[in-house]
Amino acid sequence: MNRPGAVGALLDIYEQTILDLTNVIKSIPDDALTIIIDETTTDEDCKSIQNILSHVVSSGYSYAISIHNLKGHNMQRPGKIFHVTIAEYLKDLTNVFLFTESVFREIKDNELEQFDDSLKIKTGWGQLYDIEQITEHAIVHILRHKRQIEKIKSSQLN
DSSP: OOOSHHHHHHHHHHHHHHHHHHHHHTTSOGGGTTOOSOSSOSOGGGSSHHHHHHHHHHHHHHHHHHHHHHTTOOOOOOOOOOOSSHHHHHHHHHHHHHHHHHHGGGOOGGGSOOOSGGGSEEOTTSOEEOHHHHHHHHHHHHHHHHHHHHHHHHHHOO
């Protein structure tokens, strides 16, 4: 993890963030994946660890595909996949990073920041991000869900 340039720094940090999440989840027993952890939430992505991890994986692909499509491609976001083992999520998280890394092969350091809104990505929730901003969002997204899972592990799985 010592890639050159600004693109390299983003990829290094993203990879470390994914590794940190995998270190948190690898000790979770498979039978804990589908336990409903929040009966009252209206957010389906937060009802169980399975839902959280499926959301994280799906979102990871979505961020990378948004960047990929900014370069003239027309790839569709894959649907969420719900696994019954942690091993499958570990593999998915590795694959999200490998896919993201492949997308960034087309990105140069000087393309990360854009001030022209026509060169930015419009997210599904309506915000405009340049490549650097959406990648930073992807990193923080994982960190937030890692924190959520750590709290679940300490309060409900011990």
